[in-house]
Amino acid sequence: DAGVIQSPRHEVTEMGQEVTLRCKPISGHNSLFWYRQTMMRGLELLIYFNNNVPIDDSGMPEDRFSAKMPNASFSTLKIQPSEPRDSAVYFCASSPGGFPKSPLHFGNGTRLTVT
Amino acid sequence: QKEVEQNSGPLSVPEGAIASLNCTYSDRGSQSFFWYRQYSGKSPELIMSIYSNGDKEDGRFTAQLNKASQYVSLLIRDSQPSDSATYLCAVNGGYQKVTFGTGTKLQVIP
Numbered sequence: 001d002a003g004v005i006q007s008p009r010h011e012v013t014e015m016g017q018e019v020t021l022r023c024k025p026i027s028g029h030n031s032l033f034w035y036r037q038t039m040m041r042g043l044e045l046l047i048y049f050n051n052n053v054p055i056d057d058s059g060m061p062e063d064r065f066s067a068k069m070p071n072a073s074f075s076t077l078k079i080q081p082s083e084p085r086d087s088a089v090y091f092c093a094s095s096p097g098g099f100p101k102s103p104l105h106f107g108n109g110t111r112l113t114v115t
Numbered sequence: 116q117k118e119v120e121q122n123s124g125p126l127s128v129p130e131g132a133i134a135s136l137n138c139t140y141s142d143r144g145s146q147s148f149f150w151y152r153q154y155s156g157k158s159p160e161l162i163m164s165i166y167s168n169g170d171k172e173d174g175r176f177t178a179q180l181n182k183a184s185q186y187v188s189l190l191i192r193d194s195q196p197s198d199s200a201t202y203l204c205a206v207n208g209g210y211q212k213v214t215f216g217t218g219t220k221l222q223v224i225p
Contacts, residue, residue, distance in 0.1 A: 031211050033211075033213070035215075041217070042203075042215060042216065042217035042218060043159070043203065043215040043217075043218075045212065045213065045214065045215075048211060048212065050211065055211070055212075056212055091158060091159075095211060097211070101147050101164070101166060101207075102211070103149055103161045103164055104149075104159075104161070104205075104213060105161075106158040106159050106160070107158060108157075108158055109158055
């Protein structure tokens with residue numbers, strides 16, 4: 001089991017640039033989640049998918065953020081244009097489903113720094 | 116009111132003591148509850164899950180749930196320095212929407 005794979009591990013970019021974060025969930029997991037973690041706000045749920053369909057994107061902070069899941073093995077989170085306040089660690093997590101008992105399996109995260 | 120609340124700590128306990136971590140949640144319809152441990156610079160990892168009122172024990176860890184009081188706790192017996200981490204309470208409020216508290220930092224003093 002390779003676990004949830006995220007790339008890149010670190011991203012440093014300048015304000016105004018487009019940033020794309022990538023995630024490969026665990027094979028067979030049908031739910032995928034994007035979280036953002038900061039010291040001030042902790043882990044915030046941005047969006048989650050079930051069977052590749054976005055279920056709840058109410059946590060997406062604004063229109064600059066978008067997420068896609070074109071197939072069961074890949075998802076992206078895009079920020080365009082990026083701003084310094086977007087600096088955080090972004091985690092992708094997957095779950096085998098079977099609400100409500102399935103725990104989340106987290107990737108190693110992408111540390112984003114926007115200067 | 117935050118959906119999931121935890122004391123940020125730090126909670127300091129001597130090695131070998133019992134560490135008690137607490138969490139309250141606002142959604143009465145929540146059905147499953149989790150404790151994750153996060154070491155500095157690492158991702159959260161699941162240590163306990165609990166779904167019904169009462170206690171659930173796993174090794175040195177005991178999770179306690181009281182749905183009437185909307186309260187979840189985690190006890191760590193015989194605390195070790197390797198237990199020093201941030202502990203995150205997570206609540207599944209429905210349809211896989213999992214909300215996390217901001218975490219309690221635990222320091223176990225040798």
